[in-house]
Amino acid sequence: MSAPKKVVLAYSGGLDTSIILKWLQTEYGCEVVTFTADLGQGEELDPARKKAELLGIKPENIYIEDIREEFVRDFVFPMFRANAQYEGLYLLGTSIARPLISKRLIEIAAETGADAVSHGATGKGNDQVRFELAAYALNPDIKVIAPWREWDLTSRTKLLDFAEQHQIPIAKDKRGEAPFSVDANLLHTSSEGKVLEDPAVDAPDYVYQRTVNPEDAPDTPEYIEIGFEKGDAVSINGEAMSPANLLTALNEYGRKHGVGRLDLVEGRFVGMKSRGIYETPGGTILLEAHRGIESITMDRGAMHLKDEIMPRYAELIYNGFWYSPEREMLQALIDKSQEYVTGTVRLKLYKGLARTVGRWSDYSLYSEEHVTFEDDAGAYDQKDAQGFIKLNALRLRLLAMRKNRIGGK
Numbered sequence: 001m002s003a004p005k006k007v008v009l010a011y012s013g014g015l016d017t018s019i020i021l022k023w024l025q026t027e028y029g030c031e032v033v034t035f036t037a038d039l040g041q042g043e044e045l046d047p048a049r050k051k052a053e054l055l056g057i058k059p060e061n062i063y064i065e066d067i068r069e070e071f072v073r074d075f076v077f078p079m080f081r082a083n084a085q086y087e088g089l090y091l092l093g094t095s096i097a098r099p100l101i102s103k104r105l106i107e108i109a110a111e112t113g114a115d116a117v118s119h120g121a122t123g124k125g126n127d128q129v130r131f132e133l134a135a136y137a138l139n140p141d142i143k144v145i146a147p148w149r150e151w152d153l154t155s156r157t158k159l160l161d162f163a164e165q166h167q168i169p170i171a172k173d174k175r176g177e178a179p180f181s182v183d184a185n186l187l188h189t190s191s192e193g194k195v196l197e198d199p200a201v202d203a204p205d206y207v208y209q210r211t212v213n214p215e216d217a218p219d220t221p222e223y224i225e226i227g228f229e230k231g232d233a234v235s236i237n238g239e240a241m242s243p244a245n246l247l248t249a250l251n252e253y254g255r256k257h258g259v260g261r262l263d264l265v266e267g268r269f270v271g272m273k274s275r276g277i278y279e280t281p282g283g284t285i286l287l288e289a290h291r292g293i294e295s296i297t298m299d300r301g302a303m304h305l306k307d308e309i310m311p312r313y314a315e316l317i318y319n320g321f322w323y324s325p326e327r328e329m330l331q332a333l334i335d336k337s338q339e340y341v342t343g344t345v346r347l348k349l350y351k352g353l354a355r356t357v358g359r360w361s362d363y364s365l366y367s368e369e370h371v372t373f374e375d376d377a378g379a380y381d382q383k384d385a386q387g388f389i390k391l392n393a394l395r396l397r398l399l400a401m402r403k404n405r406i407g408g409k
Contacts, residue, residue, distance in 0.1 A: 004116035004143050006031040008109045010101055010131070013048025015170060017120045019159055020147045021055050022166045024118060027151070032057060033112050037101055038066040040186025040244065055168070063108055067100060068186055072243035075100050075322075076187055080286055081231040081341075082306065082334045083294075084314040089264055091280045091287065092317050093188025098127060099322035102134035106142060116143035123149045126269050130320035137323035180207060186247055188260075188280040199265050199275040210251070210279040214258030214352030221350035223357070224253060226289040228345070231338030233286055247282045254281020257349040269319045285347065285354045292345040292356035296364045302337050309333070 007024050011017045011034035024032050034057055036048045045064050052062045075096050086092055105117040117135055121127035123146070132144050153159050163170050183190045189210045196203055205213065227235035234240060236249055254260045260281035268274050294303060309330055316327045343361025347354050369379045 003028045004030050004114075004145065006033065006112065006114035007116040007118050007145060008033045008035055008105050008112065008114045009118045010105060010120065011036050011048060011052065012120070013045070013051045015163065015168070016159070018051055018055060018168050019153070019163055020118065020120050021052070021057070022168060023147055023151060023153075023162070024145065025056070026166070028145075030116075031061070031114075033061040033063065033108060033114055035063045035065070035101075035105055035108055037104065038064070038068060039071050039097055039100075040068045040248070041184040043184075051169070061112070063104075065104065067104065068244040069242060071097065071100055071186060072247050076247065076283075077232045077243055078331060078335070079317060080283070080290055081338050082310055082313050082330075083287060083291060084310060084317060085287075086314045086318040087264075087266055088311075089262060090266060090278060090318075091188065091262075091283045092314060093185060093278065093280055093283065094127070094183050094190050095130060095318045095320075096187065096322075097185045098130035098320065099134045102131050103138060105131075106135055106138040109139070109142065116145055118145040118147065121146065121148065124270065124272070125274075126318065126320070129269055130322075133320040134323055182209070184209075186244060186251070187283050188278055191277040192274060196275055196277060203263060203277050207277050208261065208279060211255050211261055211281050212258045214261070217258040217351050218256065221348050222253070222257065223346060223348055224285075225344050225346050226250075226286070227343075228290070228293045229342050231290070231335070231341040233289065247286070250282030250285045252282075253349055254285050254354070257354075258352040259349060259354050260284035261352065285349070288354045288356055289345040289347055290341075292347070292359045293343050293361065294341055295356075296359050296366045297340050297343060297361050298337065299365065306334060306337050 007028070007030050009017065009021055009024065009032055011021060013036060021032055021034065024030060034048070034052045036045055038045055049062055049064055053059065079092060079096055084092055086095070102117075105119075108114070109117055119128070119131045121131060128146055128149070132146070135142050135144055153162055160170060162168075179195050180191045181193045191203075191207050191209075196207065225237050226233050227238070232243070233246055233250075236246060241249065260279055260283065262278040262280070263275075264278060265273055265275045298306075313327065313330045313334070316322070316324060316330070321327050340361075340363040342363055343359065345356055346358035348357045367379075369377070
């Protein structure tokens with residue numbers, strides 16, 4: 001690969017991406033453009049601007065953008081229409097942020113005339129795959145620079161030495177080994193590494209940052225109502241909200257009641273197992289509510305089909321294939337299924353749990369007249385069940401008759 005002339009770097013302002021910024025300048029002698037995304041990670045982003053300027057980046061080459069609404073509207077909500085959970089548990093908080101960051105990297109590269117993009121993901125994890133698959137899907141000619149796969153800064157000591165050599169500010173707590181690594185956005189917080197690397201050992205309390213300990217949560221339950229339109233949450237307790245504001249509000253409800261903690265050992269796309277502590281307070285409430293409204297508005301066949309494809313859909317997102325044709329095809333099917341998923345769900349929040357306790361909709365398929373244990377006034381003829389059972393039992397009876405005839409087991 002020929003040396004890049006201008007690189008757009010996904011820049012957090014932290015030590016690692018600051019070292020990458022300087023490394024790109026010294027290794028390739030190229031111009032660097034920084035992109036810092038506000039995805040609701042809860043950190044002040046202005047220091048990233050000052051840090052970039054300190055490292056010689058021109059003001060016009062520093063991009064800091066609030067993309068929370070786009071993140072929730074165009075990425076989180078479509079994913080939640082599918083009730084997507086990787087390996088049955090993980091709500092994909094890190095995975096779903098990467099295609100949006102990559103999208104902006106490619107767009108900024110086009111705006112600034114850059115011929116390359118760069119990220120700070122290591123060669124051991126999933127994020128390198130997610131960033132790069134998305135980048136190539138959006139611009140097949142883009143160059144992607146992954147410093148962790150190229151440089152010889154293979155230890156924390158070497159990284160710190162490089163930082164000191166190039167006068168990159170080092171926070172005092174960075175001189176020691178961090179207890180664990182954290183990735184955060186509006187949907188979740190992910191903690192991995194160091195004190196969490198032994199999956200047999202309970203995670204220390206201080207790892208959890210977004211939720212109170214369920215045991216310390218209020219002793220009185222709280223009830224909320226979430227309104228849906230075509231599969232997307234649009235209101236809380238009757239108050240209409242934008243996607244990002246709604247998820248922010250649900251995060252606060254979840255934080256208060258200790259909802260959304262997950263201790264998971266997962267199978268990374270690159271082949272190894274890893275242990276992570278995830279906190280997805282608002283997302284956990286949203287998933288429960290979405291399943292609640294689907295339960296009365298979706299036909300059994302449609303719901304079961306959607307549940308069958310969900311693991312495949314979740315795996316595509318986890319593995320970085322958001323911009324693949326197969327994910328888009330599945331999304332079209334999922335979105336079609338949400339045509340009548342409109343109504344309201346009432347939830348009880350208590351001691352780490354979010355539980356549906358009520359649901360209603362103008363599009364409900366639930367018929368009390370048919371399911372009642374009282375007189376149904378002829379809505380359902382119970383005698384019909386006899387023929388229904390006999391027809392469904394026919395093949396089972398034939399199998400049993402053959403088994404008896406040949407003396408098989």
